[in-house]
Amino acid sequence: MHELPVTQSILEITLRHAQEAGATRVTDLYLVIGQLASVVDDSVQFYWDVLSKDTIAESSRLHFRRVPAEMQCLSCGTRFPLDGDDFACPSCQGVGVKVVAGEEFFLESIEVDGGQASPPNEGGNA
Amino acid sequence: MSERISVVENIMGANDRLAEDNRARLDAAGVFAVNLMASPGAGKTSLIEQTLPRLADQLRLAVIDGDIATSIDADRAAAAGAVASVQINTGGQCHLDAVMLQQGLGQLDLSQIDLLLVENVGNLVCPADFRLGTHKSVLVASVPEGDDKPYKYPGMYRGVDALVINKTDLLPYIPFKMDYFRRGVEVLNAGLVTFPLSCKTGEGVDAWVAWIVENVQTFKR
Numbered sequence: 001m002h003e004l005p006v007t008q009s010i011l012e013i014t015l016r017h018a019q020e021a022g023a024t025r026v027t028d029l030y031l032v033i034g035q036l037a038s039v040v041d042d043s044v045q046f047y048w049d050v051l052s053k054d055t056i057a058e059s060s061r062l063h064f065r066r067v068p069a070e071m072q073c074l075s076c077g078t079r080f081p082l083d084g085d086d087f088a089c090p091s092c093q094g095v096g097v098k099v100v101a102g103e104e105f106f107l108e109s110i111e112v113d114g115g116q117a118s119p120p121n122e123g124g125n126a
Numbered sequence: 127m128s129e130r131i132s133v134v135e136n137i138m139g140a141n142d143r144l145a146e147d148n149r150a151r152l153d154a155a156g157v158f159a160v161n162l163m164a165s166p167g168a169g170k171t172s173l174i175e176q177t178l179p180r181l182a183d184q185l186r187l188a189v190i191d192g193d194i195a196t197s198i199d200a201d202r203a204a205a206a207g208a209v210a211s212v213q214i215n216t217g218g219q220c221h222l223d224a225v226m227l228q229q230g231l232g233q234l235d236l237s238q239i240d241l242l243l244v245e246n247v248g249n250l251v252c253p254a255d256f257r258l259g260t261h262k263s264v265l266v267a268s269v270p271e272g273d274d275k276p277y278k279y280p281g282m283y284r285g286v287d288a289l290v291i292n293k294t295d296l297l298p299y300i301p302f303k304m305d306y307f308r309r310g311v312e313v314l315n316a317g318l319v320t321f322p323l324s325c326k327t328g329e330g331v332d333a334w335v336a337w338i339v340e341n342v343q344t345f346k347r
């Protein structure tokens with residue numbers, strides 16, 4: 001739904017870290033997205049191609065690692081994967097659970113070319 | 127030479143930091159702020175209209191309205207007695223974010239306000255992901271939306287501090303299983319305080335207003 005501002009934020013973080021490292025080109029980004037984070041990969045990819053144009057991250061590849069949602073029952077402590085849209089505890093049917101995994105949304109790492117390796121793309125945005 | 131750089135930075139980090147700035151600004155001015163979220167038509171503006179007159183003699187209230195295009199809701203808040211009402215047009219964006227709230231705060235004289243109600247853009251998905259810096263988040267659900275909404279929009283139900291169930295006057299006409307709805311809420315947000323009410327008849331509104339007053343008093347202490 002809000003993939004545009006999210007993608008702008010990914011670009012800002014990427015360029016900042018790439019610059020700090022003195023990189024001349026960003027080739028790959030590794031993103032971690034929890035199952036419960038409402039982010040659509042294809043849509044991020046679409047905005048990424050548009051926004052990263054004419055930056056050192058142009059044509060870089062996005063890699064998404066999805067983290068499945070895991071819940072923990074507040075009454076009996078059972079940990080269980082989220083199954084369908086019912087969050088209730090499978091062992092005691094208890095309601096009242098907390099999310100222990102699946103809400104992540106961060107940029108884990110980037111792969112860059114540094115030094116004099118590939119010079120910045122001059123002249124064109126083909 | 128290819129090199130892997132570890133980043134581990136939260137994508138929402140920039141918004142979250144701004145939200146913290148907003149919070150500090152509200153705290154310094156002694157303004158208690160509430161983020162009202164709901165699907166379009168659930169009754170956010172109606173709830174504001176019901177709330178303002180009940181508080182006007184004890185608190186100075188302001189309203190910030192996030193809307194995709196019009197200023198109808200801010201006008202309704204002004205008519206209901208807000209000391210100030212600000213319209214933020216999000217330009218098509220489906221949620222308010224911390225930058226927009228910051229801009230809204232800039233248009234208010236915070237020293238003249240005790241309570242700020244922020245009406246978020248009608249949407250049950252995105253507003254939950256963008257912290258604003260308000261002190262409490264409240265979801266306004268309504269009976270005609272159906273009793274399955276907690277199951278369908280867990281992110282929204284999980285993150286709020288209170289739940290208003292509006293349009294209870296329609297319960298006799300709509301197949302809405304309150305037990306099923308409440309079970310979904312309990313699973314996602316155990317012990318969540320809820321206010322079943324009707325903005326049409328006014329039934330139940332006083333309990334909601336009492337909760338607001340209690341929170342403002344605790345905050346001011």
Ligand SMILES: Nc1nc2c(ncn2[C@@H]2O[C@H](COP(=O)(O)OP(=O)(O)O)[C@@H](O)[C@H]2O)c(=O)[nH]1
Nearest residue numbers: 164166167168169170171172292293324325326
């Ligand atoms: N029957 C009934 N209608 C309501 C109630 N509260 C709001 N409405 C109606 O619902 C519609 C949407 O309300 P509004 O406050 O504009 O919703 P918002 O989009 O969430 O701000 C309006 O036509 C209201 O008159 C209620 O408690 N009962």
Ligand SMILES: [Mg+2]
Nearest residue numbers: 170171199245
């Ligand atoms: Mg409204």
Ligand SMILES: [Zn+2]
Nearest residue numbers: 073076089092
């Ligand atoms: Zn259990």
